[in-house]
Amino acid sequence: MGALGGAPMAANPMAGLGGLGGLGGMGGMGMGGMGVAPAKYPPFVAYEKPGLRVTFDVSVDPSDNKSCFVDCSYVNTGGDQITGFLFEVAVPKYITLNLNPASGTTLEPMGMLPVTQRLRLTNSLKGDKPILMKCRIAYNQRGMPVQEMVNVGNFPAGL
Numbered sequence: 001m002g003a004l005g006g007a008p009m010a011a012n013p014m015a016g017l018g019g020l021g022g023l024g025g026m027g028g029m030g031m032g033g034m035g036v037a038p039a040k041y042p043p044f045v046a047y048e049k050p051g052l053r054v055t056f057d058v059s060v061d062p063s064d065n066k067s068c069f070v071d072c073s074y075v076n077t078g079g080d081q082i083t084g085f086l087f088e089v090a091v092p093k094y095i096t097l098n099l100n101p102a103s104g105t106t107l108e109p110m111g112m113l114p115v116t117q118r119l120r121l122t123n124s125l126k127g128d129k130p131i132l133m134k135c136r137i138a139y140n141q142r143g144m145p146v147q148e149m150v151n152v153g154n155f156p157a158g159l
Contacts, residue, residue: 039059039060039062040057040058040059041057041058041059041156042156043055043056043057043058043073044056044058044154044156046072046135046150046152046154047135047137047148047150047152049148050077050078051076051077051078051080051082051141052074052075052076052077052078052082052107052137052139053074053075053077054072054073054074054075054087054137055072055073055075056070056071056072056152056155057070057071057072057073058070058071058155058156058159059071060159061120064122065126066122066123066124066126067120067121067122067123068120068121068123068131068159069118069119069120070118070119070120070121071116071117071118072087072116072117072118072119073114073115073116074087074102074107074114074115074116074117075107075111075114076107076108076109076110076111076112077110077111078109078110078141079109079110080109080141080142081106081107081108081109081141082106082107082139082140082141083105083106083139083140083141084105084138084139084140085102085104085105085106085107085115085137085138085139086102086105086136086137086138086139087102087117087135087136087137088135088136088137088138089119089133089134089135089136090133090134090135091121091131091132091133091134092129092132094123094124094125094129095121095122095123095124095131095132096121096122096124097119097120097121098119098120098121098122099119100117100118100119101117102115102116102117103115103116103117107139121159123159126159130153130155130159131153131155131159132151132152132153133151133152133153134149134150134151134152135149135150135151135152136148136149137149137150
């Protein structure tokens with residue numbers, strides 16, 4: 001079972017969290033075949049602490065109004081390199097999560113090269129229940145392991 005009561009999502013061999021799978025990267029997800037521009041929302045900061053900022057850029061899937069794409073950007077705002085970066089997510093059982101691999105696991109200092117990831121969320125109870133995510137962020141900085149747990153529920157209204 002997922003951490004929020006859902007079924008396990010796509011497995012990440014490094015996850016070890018029973019139901020949490022790593023998010024996915026930017027490549028490989030099509031935008032539907034209809035040539036319709038997806039509805040876009042302003043990007044928002046999903047998590048921030050000194051040295052790390054996670055931003056979500058959300059757009060509606062034009063082929064399915066219950067689905068959205070979330071383009072994640074992970075930026076190292078500090079002066080020390082971040083290595084072994086891993087972002088994992090669990091969602092409630094009414095949400096389906098599709099993952100792509102991240103573009104990398106190293107975040108260079110001062111935002112020089114963000115790591116990106118794309119996921120697709122399908123909310124089967126759109127209009128009745130909001131999109132919610134429980135995230136685990138793990139990485140190494142200055143030789144020390146860091147792990148954070150965060151709930152994200154500040155998605156734009158209407159998703």
